[in-house]
Amino acid sequence: MPESSGLDYRSAGVDLDAAERAKEGLKSLVASTRDEHTLSALGQFGGLYAVPGNVDDPVLVSSADGAGTKLKVAFLAGRHDTVGQDLVNHCVDDILVQGARPLFFLDYLACGTMDEEVVAEVVGGVAKACKQNGCSLLGGETAQMPEFYAAGEYDLAGFIVGIVERDRILDGSSARAGDVLIGLASSGLHTNGYTLARKIAFDSMGLSVDDQFPGSGRSVADVLLDIHRSYLPILSDALDSRKVRGLAHITGGGIPGNLPRTLGSELGAVVDLASWDVPDVFRVLGDAGGVEKDEMLRVFNMGVGMIVVVAPEDVDAVLEGVNGPECPAWVMGQVEARAGIRWG
């Protein structure tokens, strides 16, 4: 067989040169997230991060997550700079509930064909959020997987490592009956319920990403791509003050799926559904899809992104510290001596 008719990796669908160029383009983004503990540069096999010396009995807290089907909205809108922020903030919130502050993050981006601009936008979002959260983007993998992903599509996952003093871990054992639940507003759907939300918005309601989302004065793309909020800056002082007895990040499974994880097996809670106005986006989707209320509460955050468990005597101090115009906080319920979530 003459050599010119032979196969190579590129004709098989994998472009190593494009991968190298994409990697080069990411170096400055990644570099912008470095801190004094970051010892490695992009391109080494593994990322290096020195364990901070100011923690007496350091425990690492780690979590993996994916951006989920919110990505499909990004594909439709052709907007790739927000999903990385969603992912990082989601991961930051996931370890924050155990009392941990982020150290570093790694991303996994898999696509069918390597579009260098899209890769740069996606990883740019990852790097932006890493910087905002004081988290080093230590590395990652950008995989070309022809036959796995449709043209223009990709999957995005991430992995975070944070640190907490062993005696300050929030492990669900500190809550007591009578403790108060403080709700922190979400910034939209965050990263959950998108398979259902898209079905309702694009199929049942027949909307396209550029249409106005009913009642919002904003486009469907804008509403559905609102960035998952990081609660790290909001809760940092409250955690330092040791007034937080538990945190629940309201992700897949909603309040009933996540709040019990911070209460332990003996305790439950009553949640006052009248204590906050469910944001319009959830009302519109629920009505248009004819989704039962229990299902809405299990699939969506319904306007509550994080729940803080505090002792009754600390409610005022914590509320004052966390409540703000951008992220309202309110008393939304109470811990009870019997397991399960009751709607009050």
Added chain:
Amino acid sequence: MPESSGLDYRSAGVDLDAAERAKEGLKSLVASTRDEHTLSALGQFGGLYAVPGNVDDPVLVSSADGAGTKLKVAFLAGRHDTVGQDLVNHCVDDILVQGARPLFFLDYLACGTMDEEVVAEVVGGVAKACKQNGCSLLGGETAQMPEFYAAGEYDLAGFIVGIVERDRILDGSSARAGDVLIGLASSGLHTNGYTLARKIAFDSMGLSVDDQFPGSGRSVADVLLDIHRSYLPILSDALDSRKVRGLAHITGGGIPGNLPRTLGSELGAVVDLASWDVPDVFRVLGDAGGVEKDEMLRVFNMGVGMIVVVAPEDVDAVLEGVNGPECPAWVMGQVEARAGIRWG
């Protein structure tokens, strides 16, 4: 709209109950990988891992990787228990080259529909390899993403965190001209070049997974699913002895893409291609695909999974320690004072 005609998450393609059941089924697998530093159980938001106290100046080494298109062979063969081992071993090798031993691992498994048995097989492979490498499977994410993945298909990525004493980091600065390269045999294609390998095996050669792979006496599935080798047990003593000046994990990019990363920018190497017999699988694929030799060397490991850089006076001791019937080791070249890889 009557409630019975309303939408729910399950009809939209996401089965939260199946996800919960799959998670329950994984608990014992994950538990089997715990060690004395593992503080958390599956189901908490983040995994907890105490920083080992026996390291004076601990540096964390982290890496992300995907199983890549080797997964397509697993799909064709209906064999899902090996790809998790490939992924873990690949990640272990990636941080080993910086001198790090694994602490913990997290996986990301994304599928279109949740097949609990497949999930258990995949994560079972992850857990098995974690156990073999003394690495705690600290958590992970199993994502249901309808519309992203074809029926019966999934993507699998992983993240590893290891630890190394700061003064024992292998960072590519220790190699010297005149140092000797020791090659360690690969156990097949490892996890690289599968897009090309599949194209040749299934298209050019017209093989199916159950056919015999020419000259091997084994099936195509067996040959192409050979598990990526972990070099941790093989190299552990050599690393302890401080006789290793550098390591190169031969992954995507082959020897020319990976060996330079452990030599720094000033040095290069001469590699004696006659020093080992390229395994039949590479010869068969290269011939059938009419792939040029340079391309073969850039895409595949060609039988070399890891290269060890040692001082001339340590060659005998290191060779004796690492060479074995399962993983032959041999002198394959030398470090040179000028950058670049030369074939000798």
